[in-house]
Amino acid sequence: MVRETTSTGRRLPSRRQFVQGLAAGGVIAGLEWGGFPAFGEAGQKPEHRSPAMLTGNHFELSVDRLPVNFTGKNSTAVAVNGSVPGPTLRWREGEVVTVAVTNRLKTPTSIHWHGMRIPAEMDGVPGLSFAGIAPGERFVYRIPVVQSGTYWYHSHSGGQEQQGMTGALIVERKEKDPIEFDREYVVMLTDWTDTDPETVLSNLKQNSDYYNYRQRTAGTFFSDVKKNGLRPTLSERLMWGRMNMTPTDILDVSGSTYTYLLNGNTPKANWTALFKSGERVRLRFINASAMTFFDVRIPNLPMTVVQSDGNDVEPVTVDEFRIGLAETYDVIVEPQDNTAYTIFAQAQDRTGYARATLAPRLDMTAEVPPMDPRPVRTMQAMGMTMAGMKMSGMKSISGMKGMDMAGMDKSDMKGMNMSVTKDTNKSGMKGMDMSGMKGMDTPNMLMGDPTGATPFPQPGPHTDPAAQRFVQGDQV
Secondary structure, eight states: OEEEEOOSSOOOOOHHHHHHHHHHTOOOOOOTTOOOOOTTOTTSOGGGSSOOEEESSEEEEEEEEEEEOSSSSOEEEEEETTBSSOOEEEEETTSEEEEEEEEOSSSOBOOEEETOOOOGGGSOOBTTTBOOBOTTEEEEEEEEOOOOEEEEEEOOSTTTTTTTOEEEEEEEOSSOOSSOOSEEEEEEEEEEOSSOHHHHHHHHHHOTTTTOOOOOOHHHHHHHHHHHOHHHHHHHHHHHHHTTOOTTOOOSSOTTTOEEEETTBOTTTOEEEEOOTTOOEEEEEEEOOSSOOEEEEOTTOOEEEEEETTEEEEEEEESEEEEOTTOEEEEEEOOOSSOOEEEEEEETTSSOEEEEEEESSTTOOOOOOOOOOOOOOOTTTTTOOOTTOOOTTOOOSTTOTTOOOTTOOOTTOTTBOOOOOTTSOOTTOTTOOOGGGTTBOGGGOOOSOTTOOOOSSOSSTTSOGGGGGOOGGGOO
16 A cells, blocks of 8 residues: 655646546536537547546556536536546456556545455545545555456545546456457446535435436326226335335436436437447446446347356347446447447436447447336335235225225235334224234345346336336326
């Protein structure tokens, strides 16, 4: 562990670092002082829209503020070497790598090497493995590289990761790579907001549904009653209420707040990767977002998954896959013609997407597909079923006399305890017998299909009829 201190005054990046940052694809906003054109605007070359690739076993990184404009509004990001995302680092298995990080911010920073097996003191988590990198300080990471694959790095200080301080990390094998390919690209997915990340977190702490603008309404209640009947509809609402959840709460923050980026590019900027017909192209997908799960597909071009989180897997060909927070997937595609393809990554809640183009030439584009129907979770997706539920004895629920749950089929609700306690709000629930549901304990609740199948919402519009239940009236 090496610490060096620079001058206490805040310094601008050197000319070399600044020029490298521009070529790396940092998003520069047009400011009052004249500034520079926003990244991805007309006139900029597509090859300038990707972060720089740095190789070797010693790296110099500088962390500073960067003016950006992803949304039409000037904002400020946290950049590495003047780039958002930061430069892609390429290491080699078996070597010892040093990374010197200079903090030019007014607040502490850090870099965590996500997925890497390294000594704890080099892991980069303030308060756990080291104290962080103070303003004006230079910290040198010394990392023995004992693995290979696709990984990434990001800040572990405050909201800096959400503000753009991320980057790809590619570790080459010591021996020949058994995965054959002719060319490769990093595809890094992120979510950007002009809102201060601390404000986003504070809003969610006060109200977990703060950014969920797709709540069910009285209108949808009556629509469900008309379709399913009063008792099943009321029972389903009560179940969600007991869990303090809502079936429309898919992601904590949606596209109304986020702009989804691919390699630091908005959908309009259209980052482009080139190929020659018949080539095997390796795409290294990284979900470096703060809150968003993505469903990824390339229409009319199958993808063969060959690696997950840096680990080789038995190759499997898919049309679409879901990538969660911090996950990485390596896929091989083999375009056989001179057609352009769209790399399409839609947010799990279908409120926005990131996209890019895979094409033989830079001037080619492909149609951007429409987003899939908005998903709605079901009780089955939560590992529960209401089949066989009878409510003939439950009393005093707003005119539903005599309703109880004594006849409810409990075979699928093992371990569930919904018995009324002294703390339960019993208004309107007087006489409700839930003793037959004894043992429901949230920590033991089965959150998914016991067979191992992916719970809904799955990728695609036809995986569950519930996807079609989200009618216009569900919007607020």
